[in-house]
Amino acid sequence: MSDTLSSLWARLFPQGSDIQVTGDTLSGMGQTREGAVHVIGTTNHVAVNSAIALSLSQSIIHCIEQDQNHPLPIVMIADTQGQELSRREELLGLNGYFAHLARCVEAARVKGHRLITLIHGEAVSGGFLAFGLLADRIIALPQVEVRVMDLRAMSRITRIDYTRLTELAKHSPVFAPGPENYWRMGGIHEMWSLDDNWEECLLKQLHGPNIDQRPELGLERQGRELASSVAQRVIHATTSTTKT
Amino acid sequence: MSSLKRSYREASARNRVQDLCDSGTFNEWLSPAERITSPHLAALGAPVSFDDGVVVGEGKIKDKRVVMIAQEGLFNGGAVGEVHGAKIRGALLRAITSQVDYVVFAVDSGGVRLHEANAGLIAISEIMRALFSVQQAGIPVIALVGGSCGAFGGMGIVTRLCDVIVMSEEGRMGLSGPEVIETVKGVDEFDAKDRALVWRVTGGKIRRTLNEAQVLVEDNIHSFRAALEDVTSNKIKKKSFTLTELAEQQQNLVKRSLMPSHIREGSEVWSSLGLASDEVSLMSVAQFNQRLAETTHE
Numbered sequence: 001m002s003d004t005l006s007s008l009w010a011r012l013f014p015q016g017s018d019i020q021v022t023g024d025t026l027s028g029m030g031q032t033r034e035g036a037v038h039v040i041g042t043t044n045h046v047a048v049n050s051a052i053a054l055s056l057s058q059s060i061i062h063c064i065e066q067d068q069n070h071p072l073p074i075v076m077i078a079d080t081q082g083q084e085l086s087r088r089e090e091l092l093g094l095n096g097y098f099a100h101l102a103r104c105v106e107a108a109r110v111k112g113h114r115l116i117t118l119i120h121g122e123a124v125s126g127g128f129l130a131f132g133l134l135a136d137r138i139i140a141l142p143q144v145e146v147r148v149m150d151l152r153a154m155s156r157i158t159r160i161d162y163t164r165l166t167e168l169a170k171h172s173p174v175f176a177p178g179p180e181n182y183w184r185m186g187g188i189h190e191m192w193s194l195d196d197n198w199e200e201c202l203l204k205q206l207h208g209p210n211i212d213q214r215p216e217l218g219l220e221r222q223g224r225e226l227a228s229s230v231a232q233r234v235i236h237a238t239t240s241t242t243k244t
Numbered sequence: 245m246s247s248l249k250r251s252y253r254e255a256s257a258r259n260r261v262q263d264l265c266d267s268g269t270f271n272e273w274l275s276p277a278e279r280i281t282s283p284h285l286a287a288l289g290a291p292v293s294f295d296d297g298v299v300v301g302e303g304k305i306k307d308k309r310v311v312m313i314a315q316e317g318l319f320n321g322g323a324v325g326e327v328h329g330a331k332i333r334g335a336l337l338r339a340i341t342s343q344v345d346y347v348v349f350a351v352d353s354g355g356v357r358l359h360e361a362n363a364g365l366i367a368i369s370e371i372m373r374a375l376f377s378v379q380q381a382g383i384p385v386i387a388l389v390g391g392s393c394g395a396f397g398g399m400g401i402v403t404r405l406c407d408v409i410v411m412s413e414e415g416r417m418g419l420s421g422p423e424v425i426e427t428v429k430g431v432d433e434f435d436a437k438d439r440a441l442v443w444r445v446t447g448g449k450i451r452r453t454l455n456e457a458q459v460l461v462e463d464n465i466h467s468f469r470a471a472l473e474d475v476t477s478n479k480i481k482k483k484s485f486t487l488t489e490l491a492e493q494q495q496n497l498v499k500r501s502l503m504p505s506h507i508r509e510g511s512e513v514w515s516s517l518g519l520a521s522d523e524v525s526l527m528s529v530a531q532f533n534q535r536l537a538e539t540t541h542e
Contacts, residue, residue, distance in 0.1 A: 090445050147361070
């Protein structure tokens with residue numbers, strides 16, 4: 001196991017852990033003062049393909065099966081450069097594998113498992129969307145990268161001048177990579193530093209609401225001012241009398 | 245009605261919902277008159293749209309109450325930004341509070357809008373969670389895929405979360421678009437200009453063959469509406485969150501992954517079913533549906 005993962009487990013679970021890495025996925029248990037938690041996730045900045053997605057969904061199904069009467073929290077380790085780009089994977093319908101994984105994550109929530117994502121390494125686009133971004137609480141560990149696309153590629157595709165993008169990115173969290181930007185938009189709940197006690201930080205995440213309040217968080221942090229209000233306007237828009 | 249015979253692919257999002265609904269019953273929320281545009285596009289000097297590329301509202305289809313969501317592929321590729329995503333999320337949540345009969349999600353999108361990439365990515369995850377809430381409330385969501393942008397990126401994932409997918413032959417669905425794969429992995433991996441190949445990997449007939457789309461229709465609004473009427477006239481097979489169903493789907497997907505590794509496009513899938521690719525491409529939708537039923541004994 002890599003040194004960074006070993007030190008992550010040591011910081012999170014000083015009482016001990018038993019987590020196996022198989023290829024680019026990992027699964028096992030960590031011990032906390034409040035009891036055991038499952039640990040599931042990816043490593044090595046893996047490009048998520050159908051096999052990885054199936055391995056993650058199988059791990060979640062195992063957790064649900066094992067804990068029918070006492071659903072333990074699931075700590076989800078997100079480390080992905082995005083989805084694998086391949087014609088074969090597209091033919092298989094990689095979006096469907098991701099949808100299945102997402103449904104398994106939601107099923108775990110429904111069954112009462114608390115879901116906490118720790119971004120460790122990279123969290124990019126599709127690989128992040130179908131797994132890590134669906135947790136109840138999403139945490140960025142120090143020195144991680146979170147993005148859809150880097151600014152140079154974005155500049156090429158949108159045909160907006162790179163200098164202009166970098167200039168705007170200084171003030172707007174809306175398009176430029178970086179966990180701080182996601183934090184401001186409410187997409188990341190907390191950012192932990194090396195000075196924090198991660199075991200204590202994790203324990204604090206084990207309780208609380210599991211409904212999606214990220215739009216309100218983004219509003220509160222002034223990084224995403226419309227997501228909440230526009231949804232509310234749709235919910236309360238008057239329905240004019242329907243013509244028959 | 246002759247207007248219903250018009251091409252679904254060619255129609256605008258607003259025309260699609262109006263023509264899918266019983267005449268005059270569609271009522272739009274946050275219509276273009278309210279001019280709710282993306283401040284992020286404006287900040288980048290990019291054109292904005294008064295509906296931010298998505299139409300949401302409620303209408304009736306054969307007297308059933310339906311929340312309608314329709315993305316406009318002609319505006320920024322139907323891509324999801326902050327306002328666009330919030331409108332979809334609001335419409336999904338409203339489907340729950342107003343207890344409609346079902347939701348129609350006319351997807352036409354390449355995924356996240358890069359101009360507001362972070363907002364778009366978060367918004368799609370919020371749409372996914374709202375869609376799960378709709379399903380948990382017992383309200384089915386039916387995806388329609390037949391627009392010029394298909395259903396890709398995060399919206400390809402969202403589409404596959406829906407209870408039923410109705411697709412036209414011209415519709416396309418996947419995760420990474422062929423252009424992205426070609427740009428990063430090279431033309432040998434995926435030649436995005438080879439339209440026939442793109443269709444054999446992402447198009448309606450191959451997606452129907454793999455049972456990702458449950459209904460394949462002709463490219464006209466009338467056929468999409470007929471499919472909606474047909475699907476909703478009986479009890480819809482809804483997706484659940486039970487262990488049994490998750491385990492079953494897990495097995496289905498594992499089985500599909502075992503497809504021999506040389507298979508990288510639809511013609512090879514069809515030949516394994518005893519169908520020639522040329523023959524498949526020439527078949528009408530009706531002929532294809534019949535042949536598929538005979539071949540796979542669904």
